[in-house]
Each structure stands twice: as structure tokens, then as C-alpha cells.
Amino acid sequence: MDLPLRGIIPPLITPLKNYDELDYPGLEKLIDHVIRHGVHGIFLLGSNGEGPSLSYALRKELIERACLIIDHRVPVLVGISDTSLEGSLEIARAAKACGADAVVAAPPYYFPVDQNQTVRYYEILADALPLPFFIYNIPSHTDIHLSVETVRKIKRKGALGIKDSSGDMFHFYALVDAFGDDPDFALITGTEMYLPDAILHGGHGAVPGGANVFPDLFVRLYEASLAKDLETIELLRTRVMAIYKTMYSVSDHPFSIPMSIKAALSVMGICDDYLAPPLERMTPAERDQIAESLKKINHTTNISATSTDP
Amino acid sequence: MDLPLRGIIPPLITPLKNYDELDYPGLEKLIDHVIRHGVHGIFLLGSNGEGPSLSYALRKELIERACLIIDHRVPVLVGISDTSLEGSLEIARAAKACGADAVVAAPPYYFPVDQNQTVRYYEILADALPLPFFIYNIPSHTDIHLSVETVRKIKRKGALGIKDSSGDMFHFYALVDAFGDDPDFALITGTEMYLPDAILHGGHGAVPGGANVFPDLFVRLYEASLAKDLETIELLRTRVMAIYKTMYSVSDHPFSIPMSIKAALSVMGICDDYLAPPLERMTPAERDQIAESLKKINHTTNISATSTDP
Amino acid sequence: MDLPLRGIIPPLITPLKNYDELDYPGLEKLIDHVIRHGVHGIFLLGSNGEGPSLSYALRKELIERACLIIDHRVPVLVGISDTSLEGSLEIARAAKACGADAVVAAPPYYFPVDQNQTVRYYEILADALPLPFFIYNIPSHTDIHLSVETVRKIKRKGALGIKDSSGDMFHFYALVDAFGDDPDFALITGTEMYLPDAILHGGHGAVPGGANVFPDLFVRLYEASLAKDLETIELLRTRVMAIYKTMYSVSDHPFSIPMSIKAALSVMGICDDYLAPPLERMTPAERDQIAESLKKINHTTNISATSTDP
């Protein structure tokens, strides 16, 4: 894997038939869909991938299958966030065995911990990991917002970068300011709407959930941002905003984005829309709204989106 | 197990030598310590038991060992709280195989969910469980405060009671008001200071972390509360308050109670004071303060506490 | 005023005809209603009194009128909580001039402040106040939960007591433990459901919003608690719980208690149900539900409630 990691790395949703059974054909179609449209890497078992909702056996099976399908066409990152250190290591060893390139670890999320305890957790984890790792900042799920100082300390243990899903753009800028001059440390935003700002101001990439559905849109937005092509950026941003206003707004559940994504992929004939508890598939009425929203998003700009033609 | 569950059910800490290794002699000594002093049940793998920090293999080993040692002297409850439904079921099956009496399940704690999603999660869980279950309300760790209506709906799936660790006494009173007339549904507080109020006003018991160290204190406070003996209650409450003011105040970590408990048990020669990451054993200086605090607590009242003589 | 303050001190709602106009007859009827039923003091311009929503001129007029009507029959406390130090002092000077006995001050609530800044704020305030003061802990409105240490420091400046409306019973017990042996310092709970627990365990009184409507209920609950008459306590507590389950549950607004209270007082013919913005009077349909709830509460126990017969 070339460093720093850069570009569009979709947090792959995990196609499921049941809470302990993969949708194999769906997984294959989904991976081909995103790679064909030019994504620069794939992130398995993140929040959108429902990693924490799956049994360890299923997580390992997903890693194995996905790595076989991806077959080194793009780098593979594997989410190992867990409440148990040994559990995280177990998934990391499976990732190593299957040929994944790196792992991604959020702070453990059951016990409330402070910044210093979190640093020490990462230190123990890093020493035991069989693969290089990325830091994952996602306060909405872990209840801790990793400070710049905390990131600095964890970075010393060899972190290859950070995925910041805090939704706090000022924090991302502070990370760029602090670590932007390290050529090997990747600064990746998890908020799709911030992709152009992140790239324009020194970030390296994004992990946009929406790239499961619209990989070409985000790849082109990334390229326009790299080229500082403000006009194209504005055009494509309008479409990202349309995703939020239509597709992501269909359900008012507290974490509905992966529900929307799976419903959209199902409408597109790519994979099943089942989600593992506590998340839930959309109702038929919501699914119809998702189908409508796909049409609206595709018509938002003149840019054709072959990937999203159902 | 007689219903409703009642009395003092310590949330047993898990004696550890390392993050993936049990302290066997410690486990045996601890179980004998609490049973000898009259506790009415034992709760394995709760928050104080560091359940979420342990690998599944270790959780299963703990259940097996503890059930063998307890040998049906008191009912055994097993915490199965997890982010993965299949993971919870895996632990529940192990609990059933080892002869445990019931399981205890908090809502899944990675994805933010609302009250209705939580109800549906419990419905799926309840249908698949091999053992009866208790509801576990612990908003500080799960980010959801189960409403009376939510508890009412989950109760319909056969819940045997609720352990309320919300720290919200008004909520406990609302639970008593709503469910107090069901002779089989146990209302258990997880806040040790509320034990007498809970019993006086219609609750059935408590799951006090401090009962790992001072089982007799809590058993006697429970008995005094049952007997409405206000004078003894006041005397013993002073001692519970002393635990908070000294032992639980040694560390300012965000979740230091199990650290204090393990340090105290180690000072008393019962078990190792190791905690699995992200929690941490106390420093030698803090451990000295714990030793001091044990002395102070034992001298707070004239009531002798044989159990806590180091 | 005898120290410590004790008993039932209703946080008087402020009868209004419009957001800048008092309902004079309503004020007179309301004060007579609560004094006739035996309350031990009256607290003007608290949260239930909508103090912060009123202009300074109206607050001063209310103090003047109320003090005239009360005419030293019971002690008068005046809320001076404000974002402006000079504003608080202005109200305090008016309270002094009208013959009020003490003031009640919450921390300023616009700027986020820490415990130490809050202590220094109270020190400046206390030095400039013309009347003795009570501390007011109401984190739901001020975003700061005054710690025992903070209360200890403010107490040194001469505070006569604390009104704790945190809803955190453990905190109240910690206050009793810390300050219960000072014969002149009053520990008053603002959560009506906690009145018996507070009194049984060493507290001195309560400031129950519901005492605007049901002053006799709370006076009798206070007396039963003083007498440690557990049977009567349980009987009366059932009725307080009925207030929550019916009257306070009619509206789902985030702070609907004063709305319910004014609607009930209006049904009872005591005063207007207008509330100053941002609070709002109930709809006619809600008002009907309040009338129903009054009947239910009065029938919850056999204890006649002359005060609440509409």
C-alpha cells in the first residue's frame, strides 16, 4: 500500500441475508460496483459495515470473502473497533491472514474513558497488532473526541493516519495543521460533505458512506478537489447535498445512513437490504422513497451517473 | 430460582491475571467471600465484571468456573450485553450449558438507537434466548435511558425484572409505580446508595458493586430496609457514604469504581487488582489510599465488619 | 426568619395577564390558597415563577405586591438568578426594600463556566448583596452541577442553605453528609417526589412546584416524613406520583410543569393560565385533560383535598 493512503475509500456496507449470514452474490456485485468506478481503497467492517453488530465468525468470513473478491486491486482496510482488546486482535489476525493491508481502530466504546486512558489503550493495542493501523475518531459512537494531543501520542506508535468522523471540520483543520507535513500520515474525513474542503486544505481523502451507491460521484469530486477546480466542485457538491436532502432524510432513525444505503443498493439490484439488529431494513414505503430519491439525485446535475442507474 | 429475584446480588468483579487470563484462586476466594456473608445471588459479567472488555472465550471460561464454584448455592445471573446479537446469544448459550439461572441484557451500545428500535431488539433477542432474562438500564454506558413504556413492552416478552443503574431515583420510583404489583417482576437498583429507599418504597433488591468488598454491610442494609428499621438504616448508610467519600474517590478516572474494588480486594488478599484495558489497575500510591480508606470505612460505625478485615 | 429554613416553600407561579402585566386578583388568591393550607414559606421568581422571562420592572412589581399580600405571615424568598450580576443585585435591592427575608441565586446561565469561576461569581455576588442568600443548583437550566466542594466554598460566604433541583438524589445525600451537622444551613430539595427521602435522611424541606396546586398534600407529606410515619408517606407518595402520571404528563413540552400548574390553577378558578414566552399556555384540549387529572389525583387516595376542589 502506497503511503499516505489517499482518495476515496468507501466504508463498504456488509451485504447480509440474516444477522449471521452473508449475502455472497451481493458482496461480489457491490465490490465490483465500487472498484469499477475507480475507488482508491475499501474499508471493511466500519460503522456503515455494521462491524460491531456481527459475530466474530461472520466478521472473519466477510474479511476472507472480500479479500478474495478484491484480490489486491485496491488496498483493503479492516475495522477492528471493539470493546475487547483481545476481540480486536482476533479480527486483526484474521485480516492479516487474508491479506488485508491495514486495520482501523476506534477507542473501545463501553466504558467511559479519558484521553490518557485512550492513549494507553492504543499503545497496548499497537504493540500487539499484526498489521499497521489507522486511528478512527467517531465521538458520536464512542463518546470520546480524540484531541490533537491524543492523536499525536498515538501516532508515535506508528499509526498510518486518522479517519475523522467527528463532523467537526475545525478539528480536521487542526489535524491538518498538526500533521499535514508528515508525508506518510493520512488525514481522511468521514463526513462526505467535507470532502472538497478537506482536500483543498491539505487532507488526503474521504471515507464516504454514499460511495457505496455513487462511487463515481465521490471519485470525481475528489479529482476536482485535487485539481482545485472550484466550478466542478460546486456542481458535484450540489449532488452530494441532494443525497442528504433526499436519500438520507427518508428515515428519521438516529443512525439511518446505512439503512438508506442498503435500501438504495437493493433498488439498484446490487444486494439485499437486510441490516443486523439493532438497525433495521427500511419499510416498503421508505424503500419507494429511496427509489424516488435515486432518480432525483441523478437529475440534480447534468453529470451522468452510470453507476446509479437502477 | 424463586421469583421475584430479591436481595443483594453483587455484580462480581472478574479476577484477572492478564487481559485474557483468569485469576482462578482469586475467583474462588471472592465467590466464597460474598456467599459466606449472605448475598442472595451473583451477577457475572456486568459492568463491574468488565464483561465487554473480555474475549468471548474468556467470558465462557469465567461462566463455567464460577458456576462450578457457586454450585447452586445462590442464583447466578450472567451479563450478555454486547453490540452483536449473535454474540449475546453465544454467551447466553454458554450460560445455559453451565447451569446459570438467567441472563442480563443491556441495549446494544455501538449504534445510537431510539426507544422503539430498542424494544424490537429485545423482542428478537428474547425469542432466541435459551434462558430467562433481566433488562439492564445503564444510560451512562449505552446512551439510552429506557422509558417506563419501553420497559413495559420488553416485559411482555417475559423479562423477569430490571436492573436500573440509571442513578435516576425518580425513574426507579416510576418503575415501582408501574410494575410493583407484578409479584414475579423484580425491581433492582444498581445504585448502592439508593438501596434503602428502593426497598422501603417497593423495590426488591440491589446490585451493589461495593458488595464485592463489603457483602455483609449491604446484606444488613437490605435486611434493615425490609424491616423498616430506620435507625439501623441511617447507621449503615453512613458507612456506604464513607465508601463513596474515601474508596471510590481515590481515582478521578471516569469509571473508577471497579478499579477501587479490585484494589481493595487485592489489599484484602482476595484477588489480583489487574483490570483489562481500557480500565487500569491503580497506582501503588492509590492502592495505599485504598488501604487507608478500608480502615476508615470499617471504623465509621461500631458495626464490626469481619469481611473487610484485611 | 428562623434558621434553618424548613418545611414546604412553594415556588410560586407568577399569575400573568400578559407578558408584561400581572394578574393581581390571581396573585392574591394564590397566596391565600397556599398560606391557608399551611406552607412554611414562599419562593418568588424561581423557575416555576418564570423569573427569567419577566422584565425587571415586572419582577419588582411582583415582589412588592406579593410581600404586601403575604404580610410576614411566612418567610419570603426571592429568586435573583440572572445572567447579569448588576441585574441580580437590582432585584435583590428591590426584595430588601419590600421586606423579603432572603434571596435565591443560581449560577449565571449564559456563558459556560466551571466550578471555580462559579465560586468566584458567588463571592462577588455575596459581598454586594443586601440580604442573606440561598444557593440554587439547577443544572438542567444552568448547565453546571454545583459540586459538594463548590457548595462548601460558597457556603463560607454566608449562604443560608441550598435548593437542589438537580434531580440527583445521590447528590442531595452527599450534601446532607457534608453539611447536615450545621444547624443553620438548610438542605432543600426541588424534586417533589424526593421530599420524604430528603426529610427521612436529614434534609429540611422542599420547594415543590405542585404545592401551588396541592399545598396541603405536600405539607402533610412533610409532616408524615418528619414523624417517620412510613404508612402515611406511602399513601401520600402515591398521590404525588399520580400528579406526575396525569397532570405533568399532559404536555410533552421540554419544561411543561409550570404550564400544567397554571392550567390547573385556572381550572380551580385561582388565576389566569397565561405564561410568558417562550413558555405557552396549554391548549383547550390540554386544559380539559388537566381538569380530568385533577379529579383523578383527588381520588387517588381517601385523603380529602379541599384545596384542590375546583
Place this chain on the structure above:
Amino acid sequence: MDLPLRGIIPPLITPLKNYDELDYPGLEKLIDHVIRHGVHGIFLLGSNGEGPSLSYALRKELIERACLIIDHRVPVLVGISDTSLEGSLEIARAAKACGADAVVAAPPYYFPVDQNQTVRYYEILADALPLPFFIYNIPSHTDIHLSVETVRKIKRKGALGIKDSSGDMFHFYALVDAFGDDPDFALITGTEMYLPDAILHGGHGAVPGGANVFPDLFVRLYEASLAKDLETIELLRTRVMAIYKTMYSVSDHPFSIPMSIKAALSVMGICDDYLAPPLERMTPAERDQIAESLKKINHTTNISATSTDP
């Protein structure tokens, strides 16, 4: 005042000698300092202006003095945020009498209110206001994050724009998307670091606290953003980041920005560094650090900053 409001509108700090006394020469020097360096408007009595900490008499005196000094050289906006509707109107009437151009109103911040109550509050306020108004979204102080729908409803009552100090850039983009095509509605960010992103993506201006000290820096950043001059933007952004990393980081108080600003202005000989309680002036040691930070910020880039030469 030309619509929409645009450019750099410093939230003027209020030079004070004591909590109820203005620093007149400081006020005059400060206003001249910011106008001389090209700001496009002045916002009195915002959070940085300590509006809520000042008595009404002092707020009115400040408005009168400031309007006389500004003398229509730039538009004047006056903060009327308060907990009391009548209080807000009183300040608004004073603003009108002194010739101010518009008022700025946050939701009332004592009682917790929901989105709909907030809309109705603004409707009552708008009908009674003698001047046009801007909406002020500052959830960190008011505990409510005004939704796009809420803004849409308030806008119908004639709002001239919104100052968004949520720190949530995604929300700002959603506001641009929703209201960007109304030529008379101003979208103003309150987060200084977001100024270039806000302008590049369709916003109209910023209310940067730091413009009290460095008005030219923000004016030039605004102009570079209008011109889409990415190179200059990056150069100047580095300097804004330096303000955060040095000046704003000297104190760890929860709301230290106005403390830093007043300390800096005092070092520069412009005005007194006194703050009204509950805020506090910096210690001499902190003030020295502020002096150091001013030097560092001025040397961050080659751009000379005559305004900040102490």
C-alpha cells in the same frame, strides 16, 4: 444598510472598567481600530460583547456611545438576546433610538424549549420589534440548534439573515443550500476558521471575534475568498490557525476567547482587559503569554499586520 449584509462584522468586545462601567476611551479606540482596517459592519452586545452579563442601563449606554462614535460609517447590529421578551424589546427600542441598523436575537436561554416553541417565540418577537432582525444560532450557549426548517419559518417573519455560531459546517452548508438563492438573506458564519469555506460555497460573511484584534487579517481573508484566490487563502488561514493555537489556547476556561481578545487589546494599548462576572480578566502570567502570542501570530506569515503591532 445594503442587503444582504456581507463581509466582516466584528462582534465588538465591550471595553469595561468595572462590571457596571464602560471604558470610554477604550471603546473609541477600538471602534476606530476596526473601522480603519476596513470591517464591513459592527455587531454590539453579542457573546464576545458580554451582552448578557451587563445591566440594561449599561447595554443602552454602550449602544448610544458606540452609535455616536461609529456615526454611520458602517452598519451597526445590536444583540438583544435575553431570557425576557420585554427585556429584548427594551434593548431593541434603545437600538432604534440610537440609529442602529438591525438587531440580532438568539433564542431565549433559560427554559429548555423545542424547535416549535422557538419559532413561536421569534414570531411574537418579530411582531413587536422596531428594527429588522437577524437570527443567531449559538447552541453552545442556548442549548438549542436551530434546524433548517426552524430557520425557514422564522425567516418568513422578515429575518434579514442568520449568524450561525454552531461550529457545525455541515449545518452552514445546509443553510446555503436552503436559502442561498434569496438575494436579501445573509448567511454569516460565527466560526472564524470557516470564513473562506463559507464564502467559497455561497455564504456572505463572518462575525469573527478575532477581528477585534486583527481586523485587517479577516478583511483580507474575506477578499481573497471572494476572489477565489486559493493561495492567499491558505497563507492567511495559517495565521488564523496560529491565533487558535497560541492566543486562544492560553487559558483553559470554558469560554476563554473574549478573555484572550481583551488581554490582547490591552497589550496593544487599545482598551482595558476587565471582563464582567462570570468571566474574568487573565492573570498577569497569561497576559504575558498573550503578548508573546501576538508576536508569533504576526510572524506566522510575511503579511504585515500594522493593526496588531503593540
